[in-house]
Amino acid sequence: MSETADVVIVGGGLEGTAAAWALSRRGVTDVVVCERNTIASGMTGKSSGIVRCHYGVSSLAAMAAYGLEVFEQAEYIFGTDIGFRQTGYVVGVGEQNVDALRKSLAAQRAVGVDTEEIDKAEVAELWPFADLDPFAAFGWEARGGYGDAYMTAQAFSASARAAGARIRQGTEVTDLLVDGERVTGVRTTDGTEIAAGTTVLATGVWTRPFLTRYGLDIPIKVIREQIVMIDPGLDVGKVPVFSDLVSLQYVRPEVGGEILFGNSDLPGYDAIDPADPDSYLNRATDDFVDLTVEKVGSRFPGFPDASITSSYAGCYDVTPDWNPVISATPLAGLVVAAGFSGHGFKIAPAVGRLVGDLVVDGHSSDPRIPATDFRWSRFAEADPLTTPYPYVGAGQMR
Numbered sequence: 001m002s003e004t005a006d007v008v009i010v011g012g013g014l015e016g017t018a019a020a021w022a023l024s025r026r027g028v029t030d031v032v033v034c035e036r037n038t039i040a041s042g043m044t045g046k047s048s049g050i051v052r053c054h055y056g057v058s059s060l061a062a063m064a065a066y067g068l069e070v071f072e073q074a075e076y077i078f079g080t081d082i083g084f085r086q087t088g089y090v091v092g093v094g095e096q097n098v099d100a101l102r103k104s105l106a107a108q109r110a111v112g113v114d115t116e117e118i119d120k121a122e123v124a125e126l127w128p129f130a131d132l133d134p135f136a137a138f139g140w141e142a143r144g145g146y147g148d149a150y151m152t153a154q155a156f157s158a159s160a161r162a163a164g165a166r167i168r169q170g171t172e173v174t175d176l177l178v179d180g181e182r183v184t185g186v187r188t189t190d191g192t193e194i195a196a197g198t199t200v201l202a203t204g205v206w207t208r209p210f211l212t213r214y215g216l217d218i219p220i221k222v223i224r225e226q227i228v229m230i231d232p233g234l235d236v237g238k239v240p241v242f243s244d245l246v247s248l249q250y251v252r253p254e255v256g257g258e259i260l261f262g263n264s265d266l267p268g269y270d271a272i273d274p275a276d277p278d279s280y281l282n283r284a285t286d287d288f289v290d291l292t293v294e295k296v297g298s299r300f301p302g303f304p305d306a307s308i309t310s311s312y313a314g315c316y317d318v319t320p321d322w323n324p325v326i327s328a329t330p331l332a333g334l335v336v337a338a339g340f341s342g343h344g345f346k347i348a349p350a351v352g353r354l355v356g357d358l359v360v361d362g363h364s365s366d367p368r369i370p371a372t373d374f375r376w377s378r379f380a381e382a383d384p385l386t387t388p389y390p391y392v393g394a395g396q397m398r
Helices: 014-025 058-072 074-078 095-110 120-126 149-163 204-212 286-299 344-360
Strands: 002-010 031-035 089-093 116-118 137-141 166-169 173-179 182-188 193-201 221-231 241-244 249-253 259-263 307-318 325-328 334-338
Touching: 002 014, 002 182, 014 031, 014 149, 014 334, 014 344, 031 149, 031 193, 058 074, 058 095, 058 344, 074 149, 089 095, 089 120, 095 116, 095 137, 120 137, 149 166, 149 344, 173 193, 193 204, 193 344, 204 307, 204 334, 221 286, 249 286, 259 286, 286 307, 325 344, 334 344
Parallel strands: 002 031, 002 193, 031 166, 089 241, 193 334
Antiparallel strands: 089 137, 116 137, 173 182, 182 193, 221 259, 221 307, 241 249, 249 259, 325 334
């Protein structure tokens, strides 16, 4: 069997469905999305869903700012709730990172991010349960918050389908169709060949082994990340997301009153212990639970009766600079969107838009977000995408 499309997208997670949605907004509706299971059934559903624009890399900050605009207008754009809750976002640093914070905030404002520095007394009102003594400065985004990646991917998918895209669930792509140095489509498990002018690979943690067969080595490692859910033992009210760059943790409220905890002390690329995305422990280890107790207990003494209610784990697809590849490849007709390194949810609308731009125009439509920043070749060129304002001791926070 065979069929044709203008674009075939491999992967029905957040980034693949965002690409289908963005292409439909550009009038490209002859699109097929192939998802081996169901929409958002992979790592998308494991996202902690933080919405922030706090990036020292200006193009990432601009992408997050565009994403925020879409999240704020979701009811109008998609006609449904995508789970976005605008609680605000606060980030705190120690003395050694005050200068970097202020420079980063200024650079964020330059690309349209609504952010400011606030003082400790203001943060104490936002988070009265926290010990703020170790912090020397804070950034504040009143429009930040958190969302639901699964619901968002479903909304992208439904919108693209309504515009004419074909969403094929239970359809695993086994091979790329290659003619010389050009990808001309894909083959699925039932032998169907889908010929397409452009193929978009949005397969996250499964990207590297898939491409290796075609002589393409994209530097991605898979790292397992753990999340712990906490009952704080009291009603915390409307607290914002809190990124603690002193003890390297982040917390955010859940709709039901729980607190989600994540660890921000992430290793460098070379130190990553690779995980198997098809076989990993889907809960926090005992060591991670102990770490959670230590970090949350010291930072939030206002939780005297806190208890752990549950945990889960997921995997990040991580590049050497902890930033994504959204790019054409050495094989003509193939675009890759992968290596999101934990940033994928908040920038997903902008990722979809950039993929659409690359497919239609070959370049970015937003001067704040040059496509060259996310090019495939930057690792071979020893030109990583890194912040000019790094936080000392703050792991991979960008």
